[in-house]
Amino acid sequence: MAGLAILSAFVLLAVTAPLLFGAPPALGSADAPLADPSWKYLLGTDEVARDVLALVAYGGRISLVVGFLATLISVGIGTLVGIVAGYNGRRIDTFLMRVTDFFLVTPALVLAILVASIVGPSLINVIVIIGFTSWPATARVIRAQTLSVKERAFVARSRAYGAGAPHLIRRHILPNVWSLIMASSTLTVATAIFLETTLAFLGLADPTTTSWGTMMNRAFVSGAAGLGKWGYVFAPGVAVSLVVIAFTFIGRAFERILNPRLRGRQADTGAIAHAEVVVVP
Amino acid sequence: MSLLEITDLAVRFRVPGGRLRAVDGISFTVDSGEAVGLVGESGCGKTTVARAILGRLPANGRIVGGSIRLAGEELVGMPESQLRRHRWRDMSLVFQGAMNALNPVIRVGDQVIEPILQHERATRQQAQRRAAELFDRVGISPARMRDYPHEFSGGMRQRVVIAMALANRPKLLIGDEPTTALDVMVQAQILDLLESLRRELGLSLLLISHDLSVVAETCDQAVVMYAGRIVESGPIAQVYAGPMHPYTEKLLASTPDVRGERAIGTSIPGVVPDLVSPLAGCRFNPRCDRAMTACLEIDPPELIVDGHRVFCHAVTHDGRLPPPRELPVLEHARLVADAETQSVELVE
Amino acid sequence: MSRAYLGGKLLHALLTISAIMVLNFALFRILPGDPVRALLPRGIPAEQVAATRAHLGLDQPIFPDQFISYVAATASGDFGYSFQYRVPVTTLIVERAGPTVLLVGTASLLAIVIGIVIGTLAGARPGRWFDSVTVAASLVLYALPVFWLGMIAIMIFGQFGFPINGMLTPGFTPPDALAAIGDLAAHLFMPALVLALALIGQYALFMRSALVEVMTEDYIETARSKGLREEQVVIRHAVPNALLPTVTLIGINLGVIFAGAITLENVFGWPGLGSLIVSSVASRDYPVLQGAFLLIAVTVVAANLAADLVYGLLDPRVRG
Numbered sequence: 001m002a003g004l005a006i007l008s009a010f011v012l013l014a015v016t017a018p019l020l021f022g023a024p025p026a027l028g029s030a031d032a033p034l035a036d037p038s039w040k041y042l043l044g045t046d047e048v049a050r051d052v053l054a055l056v057a058y059g060g061r062i063s064l065v066v067g068f069l070a071t072l073i074s075v076g077i078g079t080l081v082g083i084v085a086g087y088n089g090r091r092i093d094t095f096l097m098r099v100t101d102f103f104l105v106t107p108a109l110v111l112a113i114l115v116a117s118i119v120g121p122s123l124i125n126v127i128v129i130i131g132f133t134s135w136p137a138t139a140r141v142i143r144a145q146t147l148s149v150k151e152r153a154f155v156a157r158s159r160a161y162g163a164g165a166p167h168l169i170r171r172h173i174l175p176n177v178w179s180l181i182m183a184s185s186t187l188t189v190a191t192a193i194f195l196e197t198t199l200a201f202l203g204l205a206d207p208t209t210t211s212w213g214t215m216m217n218r219a220f221v222s223g224a225a226g227l228g229k230w231g232y233v234f235a236p237g238v239a240v241s242l243v244v245i246a247f248t249f250i251g252r253a254f255e256r257i258l259n260p261r262l263r264g265r266q267a268d269t270g271a272i273a274h275a276e277v278v279v280v281p
Numbered sequence: 282m283s284l285l286e287i288t289d290l291a292v293r294f295r296v297p298g299g300r301l302r303a304v305d306g307i308s309f310t311v312d313s314g315e316a317v318g319l320v321g322e323s324g325c326g327k328t329t330v331a332r333a334i335l336g337r338l339p340a341n342g343r344i345v346g347g348s349i350r351l352a353g354e355e356l357v358g359m360p361e362s363q364l365r366r367h368r369w370r371d372m373s374l375v376f377q378g379a380m381n382a383l384n385p386v387i388r389v390g391d392q393v394i395e396p397i398l399q400h401e402r403a404t405r406q407q408a409q410r411r412a413a414e415l416f417d418r419v420g421i422s423p424a425r426m427r428d429y430p431h432e433f434s435g436g437m438r439q440r441v442v443i444a445m446a447l448a449n450r451p452k453l454l455i456g457d458e459p460t461t462a463l464d465v466m467v468q469a470q471i472l473d474l475l476e477s478l479r480r481e482l483g484l485s486l487l488l489i490s491h492d493l494s495v496v497a498e499t500c501d502q503a504v505v506m507y508a509g510r511i512v513e514s515g516p517i518a519q520v521y522a523g524p525m526h527p528y529t530e531k532l533l534a535s536t537p538d539v540r541g542e543r544a545i546g547t548s549i550p551g552v553v554p555d556l557v558s559p560l561a562g563c564r565f566n567p568r569c570d571r572a573m574t575a576c577l578e579i580d581p582p583e584l585i586v587d588g589h590r591v592f593c594h595a596v597t598h599d600g601r602l603p604p605p606r607e608l609p610v611l612e613h614a615r616l617v618a619d620a621e622t623q624s625v626e627l628v629e
Numbered sequence: 630m631s632r633a634y635l636g637g638k639l640l641h642a643l644l645t646i647s648a649i650m651v652l653n654f655a656l657f658r659i660l661p662g663d664p665v666r667a668l669l670p671r672g673i674p675a676e677q678v679a680a681t682r683a684h685l686g687l688d689q690p691i692f693p694d695q696f697i698s699y700v701a702a703t704a705s706g707d708f709g710y711s712f713q714y715r716v717p718v719t720t721l722i723v724e725r726a727g728p729t730v731l732l733v734g735t736a737s738l739l740a741i742v743i744g745i746v747i748g749t750l751a752g753a754r755p756g757r758w759f760d761s762v763t764v765a766a767s768l769v770l771y772a773l774p775v776f777w778l779g780m781i782a783i784m785i786f787g788q789f790g791f792p793i794n795g796m797l798t799p800g801f802t803p804p805d806a807l808a809a810i811g812d813l814a815a816h817l818f819m820p821a822l823v824l825a826l827a828l829i830g831q832y833a834l835f836m837r838s839a840l841v842e843v844m845t846e847d848y849i850e851t852a853r854s855k856g857l858r859e860e861q862v863v864i865r866h867a868v869p870n871a872l873l874p875t876v877t878l879i880g881i882n883l884g885v886i887f888a889g890a891i892t893l894e895n896v897f898g899w900p901g902l903g904s905l906i907v908s909s910v911a912s913r914d915y916p917v918l919q920g921a922f923l924l925i926a927v928t929v930v931a932a933n934l935a936a937d938l939v940y941g942l943l944d945p946r947v948r949g
Contacts, residue, residue, distance in 0.1 A: 102648050105933055109888035110906070110925050114656060114918055117910040194774065198892055201776055202907055220780060220896065233784060237777035244772035337854055368856035376854075381847035386869050386945055395865075396855045429945040445855075 055215055056235050062211035063240070066127055067193035073131025074192065075185050078138025083173060085139070086146025097143070100136045108133040109198060116204040123206045130195045138184045142177055149176045183254035190247035197240050212236040283310035284485045285334070285372075285453055290347035290357075292326070292333050303329045305509040306347065311453065311502075316479060316486035318496030318517070320532070321506035327489045328377065330506075331457045334487075335374055336364040352452065369396045372453040373446040375439075378462060382442050383430040390416075390426025393445045400449050415444040418481075419474060436467035443474065447482070454478075455487045460495055472499050493532060497521060505529050508564040515589030525584070525591035525600050527569045563594065570605040571595035634941055642934040649926045653919055654699045703923070711909075711917045718920040721905065726924070729901030733890050735817060736824035741879060743825070744832025745872075751833065752840030752871070753863045763837065767830030775827045775889040779896035782819050794898040820897045827889055828882065835878050839871035846870075873944050880936020884929040 085096040112129050119125050150173070199205050200213025207214070215236040292304040304326045311317045319327045332338050334349055336356060349356040351371055356364065376382045383392060390412055397408040413423035419440040430438060439459065446454055456475065460468040476499050479486055490496050496503055497517060504514040505526065513526040524530040563569070566576040573594055581592040586600040596602055711718050751763040843849070844867055852862045887903075894903030902921055909917040941947045 098644075102645055105645060105884065105930055106649060106652075106926050107884035107887050107929050109891065110922055113891070113906060113910060114922050117913065117918060118656065118915075190772075197774055198776070198888070201774070201892060202895065203911065216774070216777060216780070220776075230784070233777075233780050237774060237781070240774055240777070241769070241772045245769060248768060248772060335854055337850070365856045365858070368854060370856070374854055376847065376851065378847060382851040384848040384852070384866050384870070386873075386943075387866070395857075399856060399861075431946045445851075 052215075052232050052235050055210055056212070056239050059210050059212045059215055059236060060239065060243075062123075062209050063193055063196060063213070064243070066123065066130070066196045066211065067189045069127045070130035070134070070192040070196070071185055071189045073128065074134040074188050075138050075181060076135075077131065078135035078184070078188075079142050079177070079181055081135065081139040082142025082144075083146050083177070086143040087150060087173065093143075096139075100139050103133070104136045104140075109195070112195060112199060113202065113204065116199060121204050121206050123209060126196060126199055126205050129199075130192050134188055134191055134195070138181075138188060141180060141184055145177050145180050146173055149173050179254070183251055186247050186251040186254060190244045190251065193240065193243060193247075212240050284313045284315075284352060285311040285487070286348075286350040287330070287334075288348045288350075290330070290333065290349060291345050292329050292338065293343055293345045294339075295341045295343075303342070303509055304333065307506070307509075307511045308347075309504045309511065309514055311485050311487055313452070313485055314479070314483050315502065316476075316488060316500040317502045317504060318500035319487060319489045319504050319506060320491065320493060320496050322491055325506045326509040327506055328457055331374060331455050331487070331489055334455065335368060335372065336361070337368075366400070369446075369451065370400050370449045371451055372455065373449070373451045375442055375446045375454065375456045375459045377458040380435055380438055380462065383438060383445075385430055387429075388427050389430055389433070389441050393426070393441070393448050396445070396448045412444070412448065415447055416441075418447075418478065419444045420470075436463055436470065439463060439467075439471055440474065443471075443478075447478070447484075450482070451484075453485045453487065455489070457489045458491070459488070460490070461492070468495070475499055493521075505532070510564060511590075511592065512565065513589075513591045513593075515591075519587070519589045523589075523600065525586070525589060525596050525602065526593050527571050527595065527602060527605070528565050530602065563592075569595075571603055634947065635938070638934055638937050638941075642930050645930050646927055649923065649930070650700070650703060653923050653926075711914055714914075714917075718916045721917060722902065722920055722924060725900060725902050725905045727901075728899055729890060729894070729903060731817065732820055732824065732894070732899060732901060733886050735821040736828065736890075737879075737882075737886060739821065739825040740828035740832055744829040745836045745875065747829070748833040748836025748875075749840055749863070749868055749871075752837035752844070753859075753867075755837075755841050760837070763833055767834040770826060770830035771834075773827070774892075775823065776892035776896050778823045778826060779820065779893050782823050783896070786819055816899075820893050820899055824886070824889055824893055828886065831882065831885075832875070832878070836871060836875050839874050840867055843867045843870045873940060876940050876943065877936045880933045880939075883932035887925050887929065 081096055081100065085093045085100075112133050115129050116125065119129075196205065196211065197213035197216070200211050201217045201220070203217055205211060205214060213236070216233075219232050219236070287310070288308045289306050290304055290308070291302065291306050294301040294303055307326075307330070309317070319330065321327050329338070329342070332342075333344055334351075334356070336359070338344070344357050347357065351367070354367075356367070359367075383389065390409070393412040393415060394405070394408045397403055397411060398405065401408075403411070409426075412426060416423045416426060421437060421440055421444070425433075430441070433441065443459075454475075459475070460471050463471065472495065475486060475488075478484055479499075486499070488496060488500055500517055502515065503517050503520045505512050505520070505528065507528050513520060513524065513529045520529065521533065524533055562578045563572075563576045563581045566572045569576065571593075575594045579594070581594050584591050584593070584596055584598070584600070589600065591600070593602075711721050714721060747763055751760040754760060840863075844863075849862060849866060852866045853859075857865070890901065891903035891906055893899070894901045895907045898904065902925070905917065906921050908914075909921070
């Protein structure tokens with residue numbers, strides 16, 4: 001469970017950032033811009049002379065928060081759609097599935113870019129956009145599970161006793177779907193963070209807050225790559241990658257635990273298929 | 282010399298619980314042109330025997346003793362590369378569940394041709410011609426060679442598999458439950474087919490089945506297995522008319538006879554034993570209604586009467602079994618049931 | 630392939646495209662934010678704003694007037710004019726589509742071929758070191774942001790003199806076709822490599838899983854019993870079956886590839902649709918964005934359709 005370890009490290013870093021680094025790095029607080037890593041500044045400084053390591057820590061807060069909130073929205077919508085579709089079946093199901101498929105097929109990033117360019121860059125917008133473009137994967141999975149639970153004997157029995165929809169959903173479907181929601185969430189967080197990073201890199205996120213994506217955007221724009229500024233270029237990318245890997249591992253572990261109980265394909269394809277239908281920048 | 286000689290074969294599997302002796306010292310032979318039926322319930326080791334002969338045991342299985350001689354050549358211990366050359370040429374296998382034995386994306390004709398081209402120096406045309414003949418022999422129009430497996434029914438697919446098994450004109454054909462999962466009518470057709478092929482081609486047949494009726498129809502000899510050991514073997518007629526082992530007797534009794542009385546067949550109480558830590562003595566003893574003290578400790582000795590072989594303590598010298606006693610546990614249960622219904626006091 | 634299968638897929642694709650068109654239209658009219666105001670600099674007198682609005686046809690009722698004119702325009706290939714470049718959007722898109730196709734095509738080809746081969750090698754012997762390394766590497770590659778990889782590539786390969794910007798060396802008149810191709814290839818090298826790397830992991834992992842699952846089927850055991858060598862079993866019997874789902878993956882992946890291409894073009898200054906989109910976002914060039922979105926979305930739908938059709942052709946169970 002290396003995933004959990006990595007993740008915890010990052011969360012810890014994000015939470016304790018103020019303690020470790022004092023106030024958020026302000027402009028020109030360090031000595032020189034685009035400095036190479038040194039003992040004082042472990043990862044060097046950025047183009048307006050801020051400590052890169054501190055930026056990574058603070059950036060983590062933004063990236064993680066955005067990821068989590070967006071996932072909340074995404075999984076929320078996805079679960080709702082999935083359960084409604086799976087439970088009601090037939091026409092509602094077909095209609096909802098068409099909608100889901102549509103969103104699956106439409107390239108999410110392009111859609112996100114489009115919407116972001118219209119509504120303008122801000123943290124809330126980004127969160128909402130990501131949430132609204134990543135729900136299909138969850139919806140599909142939840143729907144499948146709902147369908148299979150619906151067919152089981154105890155549901156039929158409850159129905160025979162006159163149980164209504166809310167009761168059935170609450171007592172029978174939700175508990176069985178819960179673990180799937182967890183598994184799906186972890187994978188969604190990974191893609192949400194990815195998406196946020198990409199949008200930020202393209203300049204569509206809130207310019208006043210620094211997330212890892214914004215850092216990369218600035219690194220690129222300031223030409224740090226061409227200048228060979230390893231610390232600045234590497235740090236945010238490594239951070240994002242590690243967090244995504246962490247979530248992916250956790251998600252895969254979840255899927256492996258759940259797999260015997262589901263009728264699904266292997267854990268590997270499951271994780272990849274789930275994540276790929278969202279976005280890979 | 283027999284075509285297939287199996288002597289003291291032992292196969293062991295490594296399982297989470299330990300080592301499982303799936304086959305524990307069995308010996309039998311199949312002569313040229315003979316059909317031998319290997320009978321027994323699930324898990325008795327019969328499929329393992331088939332796989333061992335072909336050298337295709339799963340990764341956790343190994344032959345740990347005995348010998349398998351095919352046309353005089355020793356197969357146990359033969360390196361894989363050599364075994365591969367024997368496979369399908371001298372012996373071939375018709376699998377259990379042959380429905381899925383065919384690759385869904387390759388035409389059936391090509392699948393039958395494949396082993397021919399693999400093992401022999403034939404041109405594609407020659408191979409195709411032979412495949413067409415085989416299709417014809419098994420009762421499928423050669424025009425269907427270009428079709429895919431999903432276009433055939435279960436019974437037809439089985440025929441294709443048989444044709445495939447005969448592609449290299451093997452001397453020995455092993456059929457592992459070749460008719461399970463087919464309905465009775467198709468079953469009969471397939472068995473007839475196997476029989477006629479045997480006569481025409483001089484094939485030797487090793488038919489593995491849990492179904493006695495299947496074996497009775499096609500085979501000359503029967504070999505009855507239980508829990509990894511042979512309990513009885515001999516000419517079909519003798520074994521069926523006068524079984525010398527309590528297990529065989531029970532097996533035969535549990536098949537309802539259409540012409541017999543209207544009675545529900547007796548089943549054999551109890552379950553197949555744990556082969557990881559098998560009991561000493563005769564493995565059938567917990568379920569046997571002729572069990573004696575000797576059965577609990579000493580391996581049953583071999584007795585041969587007129588080519589009819591049996592491993593049992595209870596059988597007499599001239600091959601007769603004593604009358605069955607009630608199993609102690611069943612007797613007690615009956616007493617209890619009687620007592621309850623008649624409210625009679627139990628007297629121990 | 631049955632008519633029903635083909636017809637069903639086509640219908641589905643058409644429906645999706647229609648839905649995309651509606652979405653495209655709706656997005657700009659419904660979302661908050663007034664495009665006209667965002668377009669013009671501050672302090673412009675109100676009549677000017679109104680005039681612009683009228684000029685762009687945005688003062689008419691959304692439904693049915695605007696919608697009908699939108700549909701009509703789209704059907705005739707008229708996407709309006711780019712605010713930024715003042716040329717028809719269609720011209721702009723056509724001009725920029727070529728480089729993107731080149732980039733995406735090259736990268737896909739590389740990724741598909743190499744990915745499938747690696748996946749096959751890994752899946753044929755699951756659990757061995759090659760397999761574990763492949764799975765681990767694929768997961769890691771998958772987690773790395775493509776554009777970040779691009780920046781790293783620049784840092785590394787830039788040192789070796791690989792051009793890091795644009796598609797052709799500016800002001801360089803190639804003496805002959807070979808030199809021209811060479812120049813193009815030198816520029817194409819890094820972006821294509823990075824994009825391919827991002828995708829290889831996916832294909833490898835997917836092919837591997839598919840293969841592992843196929844190898845548990847009965848007909849593989851049959852093939853082995855027939856005396857075939859292990860390589861023959863894998864290549865002749867397992868791989869064709871495992872390729873089937875992988876083909877559909879290729880189609881599905883196109884949407885993903887475009888996403889990667891967009892950011893990557895930005896990093897490498899590659900003059901394709903991706904960088905067009907990015908620059909249009911910055912300058913709020915909505916007509917271009919609309920046109921590009923439609924094009925990309927339709928392409929992805931078409932690619933999915935193609936993948937489905939190809940699958941139908943390959944799998945005899947669907948064909949017959």
